[in-house]
Amino acid sequence: MNAKEYGLSEGPLVKGNGYKPPNLHRWGPGVRDVYALHYIVSGRGYLETNQAVYPLGAGDSFIIFPQTEVYYYPDPQDPWAYCWIECGGAEALRLLDMIHISPGHPVAAAAPQDLKPLFDRVEANALEPYERERSDAGLRLLLSYYMEYYPSGQASLKKDYVGSAKAYVERNYWKSGLSVLDVVDDVKIERSYLFRLFKKETGTSISGYLTAFRIRRACELLGESRLSVKSLAYSVGYHDPLYFSKIFKKVTSYTPSQYRKVYREGNVPLPPADRGGGRD
Incomplete structure (x- = not known):
């Protein structure tokens, strides 16, 4: 992947975030211009992208990649609750490249620990410069756990x-x-x-x-x-x-x-x- 390919600009890493309680909310089919990392807190749902359907449950994660068409929706019998963070820029791309997740493999199985508290530390609406820095630092901390639990080939190279x-x-x-x-x-x-x-x-x-x-x-x-x-x-x-x-x-x-x-x-x-x- 290339940052310029997606027209990503520099600036704050965190572009948006939030929490969606259990309901029948769905999105798409459509494309976004940011990376959007989702973490399933409870319930079940589905992600459709690149002609594949991914069933997802509590602890699973998925990423929406820029300019990649997606459609995601809850299981009507057990609708999911999830938290999400949108990020962009070359630094976000560098960090995500260290995680075994890509447009062709946009999901990650349940993590060894509850990651929601790490999502909660990120605040996209921070106004003060020091608050934005803390929010970006929170995203880096969160992604470091994804790098640990789901290392890409780049991150898995022989330790130096x-x-x-x-x-x-x-x-x-x-x-x-x-x-x-x-x-x-x-x-x-x-x-x-x-x-x-x-x-x-x-x-x-x-x-x-x-x-x-x-x-x-x-x-x-x-x-x-x-x-x-x-x-x-x-x-x-x-x-x-x-x-x-x-x-x-x-x-x-x-x-x-x-x-x-x-x-x-x-x-x-x-x-x-x-x-x-x-x-x-």
Whole structure:
């Protein structure tokens, strides 16, 4: 799908929302110019689209796609009650692409939990800018559950364990107590498996990547600030300035003071983030 294909404009994600109590309300056949996500709270009903009929019950969901003809109606013996949210824009399309639902497959079976409270957190008639932001945030939260329960092929791609490990290091490198086991615990896979993946993709170990990242950050600080070596060492996760200086020279071939001088004179290149050696 392409956002331009449907003429979707930017702006608030949420275009409308509401709740329909049990009655004989029906809509269509016709087309809409927004995405309209419906969640069946109780009762039963039917969706007709693309020459198919989908029976729906409590906990099921369906989406009306832009410019796709639909007809939906309640079961006369057990009319449904449902809540709905209309959304549009490229961001809505990006999120919906992560859900296993499409014009050719517009329904989702009953969710593992009651999703109505999440629908209730979205308010399309919000007037204040902060209210609209909260409403859009509520829609993102809701769609995140659909992404979890009904992941598309795009969302189901192999998890990026190495990327997650790198991101954890880059968020926490300044902690002197950061260990490889902390990284493993955060990524939540078996230790030796992560080590093999990390080594294969980066050519170094996790501890080597941590050291290299710290030294690279130290190089940036040496060039950008007047921090003392002691303060700089603390800033990148070393409580012992002498040990920091030793590691720094091993990686860069300069002491911190030498590096600062040469950097300011001749623009010494930063060491790449995947150097540093070390063992897990």
